[in-house]
Amino acid sequence: MLSMKTSDVTVVGAGPVGLLLACELALHGVRTTVLERLTTRADTIKAQMISGRTYEMLAMRGFAPAVDAASEEEATRLAWNSRGSTGHFAGLFKLDGLPLVMLSQQALERILEARARDLGVEIRRGVEVTGLDLGSEYVVGCDGGRSTVRGLAGFDFPGTGPTLTGYQAIADVDGDLPNGWHRTPAGVHASGPLQGRIMLIEYDGPPATREVTRENLEAALRRVSGRDVRITRVHTATTWTDNTRQVTTYRRGDVLLAGDAAHVHSPFGGQGLNLGLQDAFNLGWKLATGDSALLDTYTAERHPVGDRVLRNTLAQVALTRPDPRSRELHALFSDLLDLPEVKARISAMVQGTDIRYETGCDHPLAGTFLPGLDLSSGKGTTTVLDGVEATVRPDGHLSWIGPR
Numbered sequence: 001m002l003s004m005k006t007s008d009v010t011v012v013g014a015g016p017v018g019l020l021l022a023c024e025l026a027l028h029g030v031r032t033t034v035l036e037r038l039t040t041r042a043d044t045i046k047a048q049m050i051s052g053r054t055y056e057m058l059a060m061r062g063f064a065p066a067v068d069a070a071s072e073e074e075a076t077r078l079a080w081n082s083r084g085s086t087g088h089f090a091g092l093f094k095l096d097g098l099p100l101v102m103l104s105q106q107a108l109e110r111i112l113e114a115r116a117r118d119l120g121v122e123i124r125r126g127v128e129v130t131g132l133d134l135g136s137e138y139v140v141g142c143d144g145g146r147s148t149v150r151g152l153a154g155f156d157f158p159g160t161g162p163t164l165t166g167y168q169a170i171a172d173v174d175g176d177l178p179n180g181w182h183r184t185p186a187g188v189h190a191s192g193p194l195q196g197r198i199m200l201i202e203y204d205g206p207p208a209t210r211e212v213t214r215e216n217l218e219a220a221l222r223r224v225s226g227r228d229v230r231i232t233r234v235h236t237a238t239t240w241t242d243n244t245r246q247v248t249t250y251r252r253g254d255v256l257l258a259g260d261a262a263h264v265h266s267p268f269g270g271q272g273l274n275l276g277l278q279d280a281f282n283l284g285w286k287l288a289t290g291d292s293a294l295l296d297t298y299t300a301e302r303h304p305v306g307d308r309v310l311r312n313t314l315a316q317v318a319l320t321r322p323d324p325r326s327r328e329l330h331a332l333f334s335d336l337l338d339l340p341e342v343k344a345r346i347s348a349m350v351q352g353t354d355i356r357y358e359t360g361c362d363h364p365l366a367g368t369f370l371p372g373l374d375l376s377s378g379k380g381t382t383t384v385l386d387g388v389e390a391t392v393r394p395d396g397h398l399s400w401i402g403p404r
């Protein structure tokens with residue numbers, strides 16, 4: 001219905017979630033402006049892969065050729081060794097499920113930004129938002145974990161505080177450091193699959209500073225690994241922690257939140273980027289309609305999904321702590337993961353392949369995502385499943401199966 005259509009939206013933040021949301025809105029004919037405080041894209045190492053499910057969703061919009069090309073280019077240039085990567089849970093590399101697609105967050109952002117510009121989105125860099133009077137019908141805060149929009153609009157953001165210092169870096173290491181995840185009495189250290197990538201965890205409270213120097217990274221690596229290793233050069237490095245919070249609603253009137261602005265948690269299981277991108281797929285078409293009741297289903301559908309990720313990341317933190325009780329919990333969990341049902345359940349949870357939205361239809365597949373469709377026009381479609389007609393929403397989820 002044209003009369004209900006949203007005419008313009010301001011998206012705050014040109015991270016992956018803001019850029020994908022802008023693409024979705026523009027695809028549905030909404031005039032979209034993205035405001036980003038940084039003048040150029042940040043090159044700090046963050047996510048290095050997307051889940052199979054996120055890949056399938058991007059593919060439904062025609063992103064697969066660009067994603068495949070970037071992934072292959074990075075695999076060659078950066079000597080990524082992703083063989084056998086299927087996802088991890090608390091460093092227990094035993095998960096089945098859809099394969100991961102190795103792709104740096106920066107490469108994904110480049111792809112999304114190019115598509116957004118092609119679709120006519122105005123991206124204004126070097127603009128820091130400090131107030132909400134932005135002159136558009138709706139404002140969406142995609143401005144990350146320290147979201148200004150969230151604070152300005154008065155969203156509640158309850159949760160638990162940080163308990164650990166995590167590091168992620170690409171560095172040149174001199175000395176013997178084994179690949180894979182290693183738990184030690186002092187924490188966790190991991191190397192690979194990307195050449196030079198190290199990840200460290202010390203369970204000593206939140207990071208004292210966001211600044212990572214060669215010296216403090218080396219000192220942490222030596223403490224955690226107990227090895228006589230040196231770091232000769234740091235190419236990129238960041239700290240992270242397990243601050244775990246989620247807004248109580250994703251919408252307050254004409255202000256909405258998506259991605260890290262709505263939920264923060266530790267990067268265990270590599271879920272944050274996927275969660276945020278899937279928020280954007282859920283929100284974009286609904287916001288474009290201007291239908292307030294439909295827009296409220298955004299919180300109803302995505303809040304429980306985010307909540308589950310928060311809870312499983314807290315569990316992963318508990319599983320990796322170095323104290324004797326957590327060590328035993330880890331050993332027990334490791335045994336349980338040998339059971340196919342347990343593997344399948346945890347794998348589906350981390351990959352989000354078991355997400356099922358409430359649609360009012362009681363067919364077991366209703367509300368689930370249907371991969372393999374071409375929805376590049378942004379419109380839903382109908383298809384036939386087991387000889388029965390099925391209706392697919394613009395975000396690729398089955399809304400109804402069978403006769404009405």
Ligand SMILES: Cc1cc2nc3c(=O)[nH]c(=O)nc-3n(C[C@H](O)[C@H](O)[C@H](O)COP(=O)(O)OP(=O)(O)OC[C@H]3O[C@@H](n4cnc5c(N)ncnc54)[C@H](O)[C@@H]3O)c2cc1C
Nearest residue numbers: 013015016017037047129143144259260270271272273274
């Ligand atoms: C070390 C590390 C490893 C990770 N690994 C993984 C992984 O393997 N898999 C995974 O799925 N996720 C991973 N994540 C999580 C993932 O990086 C985040 O979930 C993702 O970046 C969230 O995207 P976003 O667009 O919501 O926010 P961001 O990427 O934080 O983007 C927010 C944007 O908003 C801009 N902004 C902020 N405030 C303002 C303002 N006031 N005005 C204008 N612009 C503003 C910022 O400059 C930024 O560009 C990792 C994170 C970290 C830190």
